[in-house]
Amino acid sequence: MTFQDKLKQFLLDNGATDVGFAHIDEAGFGECRYAVSIVVKLSEAIIDEINEGPTHTYFHHYRTVNAFIDQLLLKAGLFLDKAGYKYIPVAASQSINDKGWNYAGRYSHKKVACFAGLGSIGKNTLFLHNLYGAQVRLGTIFTDCAFETEVHVPVSPCKDCNLCVVACPANAIIGREWSIEQDDDVYLLPEKCSEYMKKNFNKIGRGAVCGICIAVCPRSKK
Ligand code: B12
Ligand code: SF4
Numbered sequence: 001m002t003f004q005d006k007l008k009q010f011l012l013d014n015g016a017t018d019v020g021f022a023h024i025d026e027a028g029f030g031e032c033r034y035a036v037s038i039v040v041k042l043s044e045a046i047i048d049e050i051n052e053g054p055t056h057t058y059f060h061h062y063r064t065v066n067a068f069i070d071q072l073l074l075k076a077g078l079f080l081d082k083a084g085y086k087y088i089p090v091a092a093s094q095s096i097n098d099k100g101w102n103y104a105g106r107y108s109h110k111k112v113a114c115f116a117g118l119g120s121i122g123k124n125t126l127f128l129h130n131l132y133g134a135q136v137r138l139g140t141i142f143t144d145c146a147f148e149t150e151v152h153v154p155v156s157p158c159k160d161c162n163l164c165v166v167a168c169p170a171n172a173i174i175g176r177e178w179s180i181e182q183d184d185d186v187y188l189l190p191e192k193c194s195e196y197m198k199k200n201f202n203k204i205g206r207g208a209v210c211g212i213c214i215a216v217c218p219r220s221k222k
């Protein structure tokens, strides 16, 4: 068993649903040019309860899964450290407002998960896992450990489906099919999404959750 296989098995044994590897130059993590993508599946029953908006249970699940992903990333980091490698985890859910724009994290988990071949992006701009659709949360850890990686070219599966576009109460989803050739901001209006959540769901999820575009996606159903 290679070190890479051992790390993957370690993460699966510790509760990750899926694990993938990518080689990403220019990510801004110094010598740490390799990334591990970690997928954790959400509870189908909890997502099924999301109808007109988030539930208290979904908000609790969101926070518990974020904390779990952060712990898994730390465990992966310590595993790498023990073997003599460096590591930098990307927080499960942390917005960094260093350019006066509060709608980005340190690095996109979705991008890493796509590069690792674990799925693609939908019109809702969410990562659609190969098996569980949008019903997953993600984590990423960068390292200088040189993994074996392959080049993956994600293709959006949406075609004529428009369910998330119609269901979004904030009209934040533009409705264009995601394509790797058009990697910019033409898919989602993040301010609309965020402002709607803050205004309408502040009492349930402190304005941080909604999840309708996860719940309606047929890719998230068995
Ligand atoms: C800031 C943030 C928000 C902001 C802004 C979102 C935005 N700009 O997209 C707000 C508050 C609006 C928000 C809302 C939500 N969020 Co949010 N959010 C984040 C956070 C912390 C950073 C995202 C970011 O950097 N955005 C900046 C843009 C430019 O990057 P991006 O959206 O990731 O990807 C774009 C490009 O990078 C590119 N791209 C993406 N993948 C790939 C792949 C390849 C190969 C290429 C070339 C390009 C490419 O295309 C995308 C569209 O332009 C991430 C955690 C993280 N670090 O990734 C979670 C995250 C994206 N959020 C998540 C979720 C679930 C939500 C909500 C459903 C809220 C909820 N939990 O109930 C909504 C969904 C809104 C929607 N339809 O996208 C999950 C998504 C899981 C999934 N299955 O995709 C994440 C990954 C958190 C996690 N740990 O799982 N979020
Ligand atoms: S989380 Fe809610 S408001 Fe934001 S894009 Fe999805 S459906 Fe629209």
Ligand code: SF4
Binding pocket: 122, 123, 124, 125, 157, 158, 159, 161, 162, 163, 164, 165, 216, 217, 218, 219
């Ligand atoms: S609901 Fe339909 S259009 Fe939206 S992401 Fe899912 S498959 Fe794509």
